[in-house]
Amino acid sequence: MTILRSPRLADGTARGIPDATVARLPVYLRALNALAEQGVLSCASGELAEQAGVNPAKLRKDLSYLGSYGTRGVGYDVEYLRYQIAREMGQTQDWDVVIVGVGNLGSALSAYQGFSTRGIRVAALVDADPRRVGTTISDIVVSPVDQLGAIVAERRISIGVIATPGEAAQEVADRLVEAGITSILNFAPALVQVPDGVDVRKVDLSIELQILAYHEQRKTSSEPKVIEA
């Protein structure tokens, strides 16, 4: 898991945006799209921040890493800012992804409506189970794992999604890396080891619920704050 960092390079365009900011830029993009749909042409940091669910100062600081795209005394041009963020995020092109594992989760991801409007295209599906190979899911024919290399090369895919059970995750990651994938989104409840230069992000569905359960427990158990004599 390599997360490239270079806090602030002093060359032409400002480079090296903090991770926390990168994670929020897609949120701003969505907020700007919502405003654009409502016909809003221009907005102040406060309005955009509200749409995005962040504090206005944080929003301005985040945007300042990209450049000075606002107008003092006025605010931001919705369309212009939208384009600038999209460009910075690499969203002026579409990104093809391959999903490995077409069980319930993999199938749900293949059908997910939210991807296409965010520059993500599910380009290929792969599964190890011969009974699933050849079936069609969301208009895509499922390929066998051993064709991964060919698919990735032919379609120039650089992002892979692991949607298999935890036990298979490491082997799938190895195959993805071998096939030339350099970014992996891992939904399997397992750590995967990858060589330098390959990024991995992990989404763990149980962990999110476990964190909520923790807070839930504290809400109910800490209510009677009795001081003992």
Next chain:
Amino acid sequence: MTILRSPRLADGTARGIPDATVARLPVYLRALNALAEQGVLSCASGELAEQAGVNPAKLRKDLSYLGSYGTRGVGYDVEYLRYQIAREMGQTQDWDVVIVGVGNLGSALSAYQGFSTRGIRVAALVDADPRRVGTTISDIVVSPVDQLGAIVAERRISIGVIATPGEAAQEVADRLVEAGITSILNFAPALVQVPDGVDVRKVDLSIELQILAYHEQRKTSSEPKVIEA
């Protein structure tokens, strides 16, 4: 979105574990389970940290917020530590959750194998579409939205999962809150507003891929680092 914080209370048991630590405790729990399955009875912070994919110092610091459960010169008793973390996380009980929206994602979540072993039980499914109401998914009959209050009260559910399209998210959140839910996991690509005292966590599938795409873009574009004359 209320995230309760109280950095360090000086009462009996150490209270107020940092958010970052809470988010990692389930990872340690999984690592400990893996070690227990391999028959390992005791382990040092280094081994456990490796299993969990973190730095040993961070692991020890995290555990120190719970208490002193290790033995100097030796390490941690796997079973004992597992129990202590589980207790802290509220995992000595099972948590019932209700999933709203049984489209592809909701169905996948209902069938997700990883929940049961982590103390999460999908207790009810709800959908607004009358064609889905009454169908059975993963052995659970889908109920109509207007029964949410009754279901939540009867089964004493405190955690709700939103797996609807973005447009429906706010209304679903309102209904969940009205029904008495105090923790929400939101998979819909939209912000939801909730009153104080209700926790919301958000998982956004596109955003994770957009972040990977950003790093991917920089990998390829910054390769030829040519200095101009």
Next chain:
DNA sequence: CTCTGTGAAGCTTTTCACAGCT
């Protein structure tokens, strides 16, 4: 000697508050 538990240092992220542009 080994490995934990933890102050202290270092780094990142957030928030404040205001100078400066329009």
Next chain:
DNA sequence: AGCTGTGAAAAGCTTCACAGAG
């Protein structure tokens, strides 16, 4: 006057390095 862009302060998180228990 209004709102951005940003240094500087504050808060939070990670890592170091070592005292101290076994």
